[in-house]
Amino acid sequence: MHVAQRRTLGRTGIDPSLLSFGAAPIGNFLRPFREADARGMVDQAWELGIRYYDTAPLYGHGLSEYRLGHALRERPRQEFFLSTKVGRVLRPAAPGTFDSGLWTDPAPFAVTYDYSYDGVLRSVEDSLQRLLVDRVDILLLHDIDRYTHGDAQPDMFETAMTGGARALERLRDEGVTKAIGVGVNEADVCAEALRRMDADCALLAGRYTLLEQEPLDDLLPLCLDRGIGVILGGVYNSGVLATGPKPGAKFNYAPAPPDILQRAGRLQAICDRHHVPLPAVALQFAAAHPAVASICIGSRTPDQQAATAQWLETLLPAELWQDLRSEGLVREDAPTA
Numbered sequence: 001m002h003v004a005q006r007r008t009l010g011r012t013g014i015d016p017s018l019l020s021f022g023a024a025p026i027g028n029f030l031r032p033f034r035e036a037d038a039r040g041m042v043d044q045a046w047e048l049g050i051r052y053y054d055t056a057p058l059y060g061h062g063l064s065e066y067r068l069g070h071a072l073r074e075r076p077r078q079e080f081f082l083s084t085k086v087g088r089v090l091r092p093a094a095p096g097t098f099d100s101g102l103w104t105d106p107a108p109f110a111v112t113y114d115y116s117y118d119g120v121l122r123s124v125e126d127s128l129q130r131l132l133v134d135r136v137d138i139l140l141l142h143d144i145d146r147y148t149h150g151d152a153q154p155d156m157f158e159t160a161m162t163g164g165a166r167a168l169e170r171l172r173d174e175g176v177t178k179a180i181g182v183g184v185n186e187a188d189v190c191a192e193a194l195r196r197m198d199a200d201c202a203l204l205a206g207r208y209t210l211l212e213q214e215p216l217d218d219l220l221p222l223c224l225d226r227g228i229g230v231i232l233g234g235v236y237n238s239g240v241l242a243t244g245p246k247p248g249a250k251f252n253y254a255p256a257p258p259d260i261l262q263r264a265g266r267l268q269a270i271c272d273r274h275h276v277p278l279p280a281v282a283l284q285f286a287a288a289h290p291a292v293a294s295i296c297i298g299s300r301t302p303d304q305q306a307a308t309a310q311w312l313e314t315l316l317p318a319e320l321w322q323d324l325r326s327e328g329l330v331r332e333d334a335p336t337a
Contacts, residue, residue: 010229027060
């Protein structure tokens with residue numbers, strides 16, 4: 001596998017690089033980025049051969065879109081693909097007067113959920129301005145899951161399906177975007193949305209990994225059957241598959257529980273036996289499924305980004321996958337080549 005390898009995203013005709021740039025970190029996720037460092041991450045990604053960049057209004061309350069747009073502005077627009085998300089509208093607000101969540105020193109905008117038809121149109125118009133482009137290649141309904149909305153999720157989901165999805169279809173018809181879909185963290189919600197809307201693609205974060213393979217039962221076969229392309233994020237489960245089961249390792253942005261550490265330890269032991277890095281196996285496992293067109297990684301440092309590129313290109317022996325299957329760590333129906 002190679003960073004710049006191209007795969008077609010479902011039936012869209014879009015062919016992103018196998019490795020894509022997740023722009024959440026440059027929106028000051030958990031800790032701040034200097035402007036020059038954010039630009040440097042995008043420049044390095046380009047030099048590595050990455051040609052697909054994903055962002056969202058949520059990331060730094062517009063800061064990620066702004067920084068990404070400026071970093072890509074002088075690149076030939078026809079040479080890269082760009083995605084952003086809808087479902088949140090930003091409104092000017094004084095710093096300190098709104099909940100900034102996981103974003104450190106975000107842009108001075110408060111975030112409001114809005115999955116309505118008009119809300120999605122406004123969200124896209126604002127994103128185009130921050131990104132300094134006249135179109136984006138992919139638009140995704142963002143976070144229509146239970147984790148984000150709790151008891152309000154059914155109502156939010158229904159508004160997204162009856163309002164926001166129709167707005168995305170209109171924008172696709174008008175040429176503002178080439179492809180539409182969803183960007184979520186829950187596989188069952190993703191599958192339900194794909195059944196309800198005329199989607200071209202989906203970005204699924206954290207749910208198809210060495211530690212979580214349940215999408216093989218429903219979501220991934222559905223995507224193959226309907227020609228829906230898949231972009232996978234969170235393939236390290238937010239840390240433990242990158243660092244290994246060391247003390248303080250993260251799983252879904254929290255300390256990894258004992259059962260996860262134990263399973264990661266078993267994975268690590270087999271990788272050590274074959275002298276290959278665990279994160280290389282995690283990356284290439286996720287990339288092996290035929291529905292998957294790109295793996296989206298949000299690196300925090302140039303070293304992390306360079307390491308991810310190297311892991312994707314690491315040669316893995318067939319015996320490794322045989323051992324993982326025999327130990328019950330990789331399902332028999334999971335593609336691995």
